[in-house]
Amino acid sequence: MRNLVKPVKTIGLLTLDTLFWSKKTLFIAAVSLVIVGLAVLGRLILSFSWIRVPFTPEQVFGTLMATAVIHFLVTFVTLFYGTALISEELEGRTITYLFTRPVPKPAIMIGKYLALVWISSMLVIPTILVSYLVLYLGPDTTRLMRDVGTLGKDVGIVFLAMLVYGAFFSLLGAWLKHPILVGLIYAFGWEGIISYLPGFTRKLTVTHYVQSISPHADTASAIAMMIGERTPALESVITLVLMAAFFLASASLILREKEYVLEQ
Amino acid sequence: MPIHDLGYRHWKGEWTSHPYRWWVITRQGIQLLMKRRRFLVLMILSAIPFVVRGAMIYFATVVGASAPFLKINARFFEDFISQQMFFAFFIAIYAGAGLISNDLRANALQIYFSKPITRRDYVIGKLGVLVWFLSLPTLVPGLILFLLAVLFAPDTAFLREHYWVPVSVTAYSLVMVLTFALVILTLSSLTRSSRFAGINFAAVFFFSQILYGILSGILRSRRVAWVSLGNNIEQLGDTIFRIDPRYPSPVWISVVVVLVIIGGGAWVVHNRVQAVEVVR
């Protein structure tokens, strides 16, 4: 196990360096800024005394979290990075350099995955924190302090969702030659549709478990929960962690056993 | 006895270009995509709604079923094309994401432009590939459905009442096809990675929808519908089919947004496509 730590760290840092300076990160940062911009807009509307505001900061924050962050940003960021982890090395034909070093292939997968989780967190979590502060900061700090628990929960949920989606999209990237279309169908098709179906099928989505522990009652999760019970919080968390572990293990196994023929 | 030279002879006439050079690029792109089995599956799947709508026309006109959803009118055709936006989205990604980015990655533009092909030919050629494949699930079945409705109709009343529908089908399809085509081509021309272009297209589409959801929630108004790419297309579809627009935002804004996307996209693509890209 100790043998794995160093190569995982090296691969992680190598990947982080590549991801950090990529156009992808710039693009995601821009999208994150738009989300912060929405929080600013919400705050402005809340501040104008001449507008009869029909909502509260927590409602705006809840909507932002449920729709823009969890349903879009997290999926989008992990899809972006996850599918690129192996595919980009294959397209750039640089994977040979990694595969001809005395490092087990699962270590390469794990190192890259950790880099994905790290950089995704660096982009998404500050977006949540800044949005929260923008919406709540004011002379009256009681509300700010009261909802800190919700904020912590949100950060935790987002982190868990990134773990699972990141592992799943890494799996797709290691497995398929063209992972994007399948990833998009999964992210915006399967996850979007199946989680609203009654019965057991909705338990086959990440969205269901995320909605089960979400502190926000947005429209989408309200509809989903109307047709089926929430899974208990602890069970949801454990399921999400197990899902992430399963997807990551599968991705590592595929990387180890698959023969990658580089295009000339 | 005169001895004729039967060897190779140089062309002594004037070198002229023909106006359809772009078609070479389009044809090649179409042939390449048609060889991909997964793409063919996607195209076949996109034909399912057409078959269903065809059956609906049959039941409504020949069998005489009279359920409300079997009413064959302008909205029937508009709904069909709007529904096809789902497939157009995936086809645009599959067919369009790599159209220019793959050429950039392989430094193939130098080869293209070492032939008698202009930048405009190249862009039109690539656009042609997308127009072809995006028209297949929208414009083509839309017109066939209209033809079926006319042929199955017991008299000419339907034709007299809806003679303008083919024009609307064409116009609405073109709005959708050109918007999607130019957005994906623009994104494809901005990167060497087809994956990056594909995800960005999805991001533009979904994020604009989410933006609309949040803004309409915060502002308590649906007048901001124009921020969503899909909403603009649908809004124009309603107008083209003479149906009350589904969003209260002004139609002219949607017209402007779509024109800016098409025009701006064409400008970006044309400028990004260079034989030599100095990167260092």
Add this chain to the structure above:
Amino acid sequence: MSAVLEARNLSKWYGQVIAVNGVSFSVDAGVTGLLGPNGAGKSTLMKMIMGQLRPSQGEITVFGQRIWNNYPLFARMGFCPEQDSFYERMSGAEFVSSLLRLNGYSEEEVSRRTDAALERVRLTADRDKKIAAYSKGMRQRIKMAQTVAHDPEVIILDEPLAGMDPVGRHEAIQLVRDWGREGKCVVVSSHILHEIEAMTGNILLMHNGRVLAEGDVHQIRELIDKHPHNVHIRCSDPRRLAEALVGFSDVVGVRFHPEGNALTVESRQPDAFYDRLPGLLLSRGIDLDELTSPDDNLQAVFHYLVK
């Protein structure tokens, strides 16, 4: 004692295409040239040696062990791939040191080995330049640096001289010879006979996925020399040159090309022929415009051998 590299009935096919077809060979310490035209299966064979591709049939072993998914072996092996692909944003030194870290060295060791490897390929002055700004020759050299930075016992070089200028080529050839002299097992591929000849006398000749011949390059040469060698000469007076040439016993045919002031000579001893030609031209005051040999390419060699 078993050989360093050993292939037994090794085959690799991609769908309907056979890239390597029932190849068996063994390679020991020293330099071995893998010679063959483009598409002969050299790169596929090298990728199988390096465990990047799984054999469809047969077996390949390095130090008596199977290589596929046997990652500890890579500590003893270095690979210079054919493709011109890098982490372009990195500098040369970052590239080499990043890969060295994967070998498990301490930071001091990584730094020391990076310096040594860059020095060896003469890239010390450009060590901090981004790889994206490197010339083709420098890119080839940085690939060689990462190949040998961990001092491997087995070095696999896939077309290492491609794109190098004559000076770089000469230096690279010297390096390969040095590694061979140091007792390393070096396998180097090329489709150019002269390049391989300059590096080693020991070759494996590949054609259409098969090993056509193996052993001393001079034996291959002799085999080639048994067949008449065509030389095409364009000069100011082809007939006078022909008159001088037909007196030599190795010249077995002369054909004139009146339209181009040229002649084609068939010789059984090309080396002797080339040695004497300048003297003949000078002594007769004949101006030489062009000298080409359609036989002097590898395809012609294979044509002979397959016949």
